[in-house]
Amino acid sequence: MLPIIWFILWGVLWAVYFMLDGFDLGMGTLMPFLAKDETDRRVIYRALGPFWDGNEVWLITAGGVTFAAFPTTYAVMFSGLYSALMLILFALILRGVSIAFRGHVDNPRWQRVWDTGFFLGSFLPGLLLGVAFANLFKGLPIDADGIYQGTLFTLLNPYGLAGGILFVLLFIVHGSLWLAVKSHGDLHLRAGRLAAKTWPVLLIMAVLFLLATMRWTSLFDNYAARPVLLLIPVVAVAALIAMRAFIHRAQWWRAWFASALTIVGITLFGVVGLFPDLLKSSLNPAYSLTVFNSSSSPLTLKIMLGVALVFVPLVIAYQIWVHFLFKDKVQPEDLAEETGY
Amino acid sequence: MDVLMLSRLQFAAATFFHFLFVPLTLGLSILIAIMETKYVRTGDEDYRRMAKFWGKIFLVNFAVGVVTGITLEFQFGTNWSRYSRYVGDIFGSLLAIEATLAFFLESTFLAVWAFSWNRLSPRFHAVCIWLVAFASNLSALWILIANSWMQHPVGYVLRNGRAEMQDFLAVVTQRFAIQQFIHTVSGAYILAGFVVMGISAYHLLRRQNTTFFTKSFRLALGFALIFSVVEIVQGDLHGAEVAKIQPTKLAALESIWETEAGAPMYLFLIPDPGREKNLMEFGRIPKGLSMLAYRDPNAVVKGLKDFPKNDRPPVTLTFVAFRVMVGLGFLFVLLTVVGWFKRKNLEASPGYLKLMLYAIPLPYIALQCGWIVAEVGRQPWIVYGLMRTSDAVSPIAASQVWVSLVAFILVYSLLGAVAYYLIAKFAKQGPEPAPAVANAGEVS
Numbered sequence: 184m185l186p187i188i189w190f191i192l193w194g195v196l197w198a199v200y201f202m203l204d205g206f207d208l209g210m211g212t213l214m215p216f217l218a219k220d221e222t223d224r225r226v227i228y229r230a231l232g233p234f235w236d237g238n239e240v241w242l243i244t245a246g247g248v249t250f251a252a253f254p255t256t257y258a259v260m261f262s263g264l265y266s267a268l269m270l271i272l273f274a275l276i277l278r279g280v281s282i283a284f285r286g287h288v289d290n291p292r293w294q295r296v297w298d299t300g301f302f303l304g305s306f307l308p309g310l311l312l313g314v315a316f317a318n319l320f321k322g323l324p325i326d327a328d329g330i331y332q333g334t335l336f337t338l339l340n341p342y343g344l345a346g347g348i349l350f351v352l353l354f355i356v357h358g359s360l361w362l363a364v365k366s367h368g369d370l371h372l373r374a375g376r377l378a379a380k381t382w383p384v385l386l387i388m389a390v391l392f393l394l395a396t397m398r399w400t401s402l403f404d405n406y407a408a409r410p411v412l413l414l415i416p417v418v419a420v421a422a423l424i425a426m427r428a429f430i431h432r433a434q435w436w437r438a439w440f441a442s443a444l445t446i447v448g449i450t451l452f453g454v455v456g457l458f459p460d461l462l463k464s465s466l467n468p469a470y471s472l473t474v475f476n477s478s479s480s481p482l483t484l485k486i487m488l489g490v491a492l493v494f495v496p497l498v499i500a501y502q503i504w505v506h507f508l509f510k511d512k513v514q515p516e517d518l519a520e521e522t523g524y
Numbered sequence: 525m526d527v528l529m530l531s532r533l534q535f536a537a538a539t540f541f542h543f544l545f546v547p548l549t550l551g552l553s554i555l556i557a558i559m560e561t562k563y564v565r566t567g568d569e570d571y572r573r574m575a576k577f578w579g580k581i582f583l584v585n586f587a588v589g590v591v592t593g594i595t596l597e598f599q600f601g602t603n604w605s606r607y608s609r610y611v612g613d614i615f616g617s618l619l620a621i622e623a624t625l626a627f628f629l630e631s632t633f634l635a636v637w638a639f640s641w642n643r644l645s646p647r648f649h650a651v652c653i654w655l656v657a658f659a660s661n662l663s664a665l666w667i668l669i670a671n672s673w674m675q676h677p678v679g680y681v682l683r684n685g686r687a688e689m690q691d692f693l694a695v696v697t698q699r700f701a702i703q704q705f706i707h708t709v710s711g712a713y714i715l716a717g718f719v720v721m722g723i724s725a726y727h728l729l730r731r732q733n734t735t736f737f738t739k740s741f742r743l744a745l746g747f748a749l750i751f752s753v754v755e756i757v758q759g760d761l762h763g764a765e766v767a768k769i770q771p772t773k774l775a776a777l778e779s780i781w782e783t784e785a786g787a788p789m790y791l792f793l794i795p796d797p798g799r800e801k802n803l804m805e806f807g808r809i810p811k812g813l814s815m816l817a818y819r820d821p822n823a824v825v826k827g828l829k830d831f832p833k834n835d836r837p838p839v840t841l842t843f844v845a846f847r848v849m850v851g852l853g854f855l856f857v858l859l860t861v862v863g864w865f866k867r868k869n870l871e872a873s874p875g876y877l878k879l880m881l882y883a884i885p886l887p888y889i890a891l892q893c894g895w896i897v898a899e900v901g902r903q904p905w906i907v908y909g910l911m912r913t914s915d916a917v918s919p920i921a922a923s924q925v926w927v928s929l930v931a932f933i934l935v936y937s938l939l940g941a942v943a944y945y946l947i948a949k950f951a952k953q954g955p956e957p958a959p960a961v962a963n964a965g966e967v968s
Contacts, residue, residue, distance in 0.1 A: 237632040247620035254612020261601025262918035276591040283587030480688040
């Protein structure tokens with residue numbers, strides 16, 4: 184039972200990470216196309232300023248929990264996906280320092296450099312995380328000794344790329360909705376329009392991805408065995424459609440929440456379909472790393488569960504408080520007092 | 525080079541770089557919290573300006589510390605997958621607990637602190653930086669508990685072909701972990717004190733903002749003085765603990781080749797590992813090592829020759845790093861004690877101020893040497909006595925690691941250059957001008 188609880192928590196941690204950092208990554212990706220001047224860019228940075236670092240810790244926790252709860256999976260997955268992971272890490276380094284350093288020197292060329300870093304550091308992790316997760320859903324060439332028999336390019340198959348594009352689109356919509364919530368005037372209108380224009384593309388990609396998932400993965404086996412689980416993809420689709428309605432009515436907060444629910448739904452759809460595998464072997468199902476053959480000892484899982492039950496609600500509480508503290512749209516005086524973090 | 529050597533170099537480069545930034549955040553967060561508390565208590569605007577000025581330097585540092593920390597956590601999986609699989613039950617859970625308990629708190633409240641100077645009451649704003657200080661030190665505690673388990677594995681049982689948790693409390697509360705924590709954070713506090721003193725000295729020498737920087741200097745001086753003394757006393761206890769549990773490290777620290785009762789200590793010596801002896805020895809303190817290591821002048825100290833060759837750590841590097849660390853540790857006491865007598869009239873001692881300006885790199889060197897002692901001195905083990913480093917590395921292609929190692933060196937060099945450019949820029953710029961109308965006593 185403990186490994187199963189941790190499998191669910193593992194999926195939820197990744198879903199929460201995508202939901203939260205998704206809007207940061209999305210805003211970084213859309214900034215070059217949406218921002219017209221320096222003020223626009225500063226509003227975008229300020230709209231994620233107080234949040235992005237706290238959001239990124241969910242990634243660290245998801246990584247840490249993979250290590251702690253499923254060490255064998257952590258070992259095989261992270262060494263197997265070596266180059267892809269290194270790329271993601273370097274991109275995230277670039278993003279972090281771009282946000283942190285940009286405001287420190289008042290020079291347009293300095294700022295251009297970090298704007299480029301912010302874009303690359305946001306676009307690449309979104310794309311690569313999508314590629315990585317699609318490949319996890321499909322299965323990786325893992326042999327009997329848990330050694331990855333492929334290269335970085337093995338991951339760039341059509342299904343993997345479809346996952347990457349889907350993630351980028353999800354994050355662009357998510358980020359533009361966040362910006363619509365947090366900004367005024369012309370930028371606000373353009374952000375809303377971008378969300379409205381991207382939505383149909385996202386819908387098409389989501390449908391294609393779903394079809395590809397039926398064709399190339401065995402995720403639907405779990406849903407066929409327990410139809411009640413179909414509730415998860417149904418909620419994801421309903422949220423996606425509701426998002427369109429909220430965008431149409433210019434209800435930006437609601438649209439953002441619908442987008443958040445879409446992201447969580449899609450992630451959990453994949454994770455639940457994987458069960459009981461964490462790392463599916465495409466060579467032989469017997470080589471797959473599962474919840475049962477790769478988990479930590481019951482004692483460790485129990486201790487970790489105690490820690491999670493006490494501290495994760497606390498984290499959620501103070502992070503929600505931060506959102507209330509900075510609930511307003513970005514104001515001109517916010518840009519004036521910016522400390523450049 | 526093979527995957528093992530490349531991975532070791534990569535991890536060394538990544539931790540070395542990470543630890544150029546982390547120690548300052550551990551200590552400076554506390555100093556800023558003290559400054560802001562003084563502002564809340566006294567209403568003296570200088571303290572608010574101090575928190576802001578040092579806070580800017582802190583934020584640059586923190587950003588680099590954060591982004592370089594993630595790569596460390598993930599490298600256990602990418603490069604040390606056999607290690608991760610073998611010890612994940614214990615080591616992995618400690619890292620996960622660190623993220624959940626400490627890192628969330630630190631990251632979330634630092635952002636609040638940076639963006640809410642005008643949003644929160646001064647009192648609540650000060651609470652935020654105290655939370656950051658608490659959380660970053662709590663984070664250090666969990667990381668050092670994890671590292672201590674690699675130095676001295678306890679509370680585990682070998683089962684299912686790996687080390688599994690048997691006694692969580694034993695892992696978390698072992699003596700070695702507490703020692704290593706106090707030792708490391710004291711070093712970090714000394715470093716923060718010296719950075720604040722050094723930058724303050726720069727301005728005092730130029731007679732800029734003298735009141736502001738005198739206050740900063742004195743606060744940092746007291747802090748650094750206390751922890752320099754703590755470090756010496758505690759370092760002695762820590763060394764005795766190492767002697768008990770890691771005899772190969774002890775032998776390498778002192779470059780002792782022959783087993784001897786009542787072993788002497790030498791102030792200077794040059795190791796010659798090729799011929800398994802020392803090239804020259806000088807400044808003999810009879811029975812010194814037996815006394816220091818085992819609190820008994822006649823205790824037997826086991827020499828390197830009595831350990832199989834493949835169980836010995838690299839002697840010269842461990843030995844030199846240890847000597848440099850200890851020497852600098854005593855120098856820090858000397859410098860801060862001298863400062864204590866000059867504290868009332870700092871501007872009258874330009875020689876001392878200049879010395880303190882140029883002393884900024886010294887604690888950095890001491891801390892890096894400390895980690896060389898801990899990590900190189902533990903070799904050939906990744907977990908002392910339990911798993912060899914050579915058995916821990918991932919089964920991956922060397923070409924991948926070449927690419928990432930070169931990328932690490934390039935990216936980190938660039939990152940370091942930019943970060944220190946910014947820190948130097950802020951440090952030289954000095955604080956924001958004092959408010960035109962000083963309104964002491966009113967704190968809103």
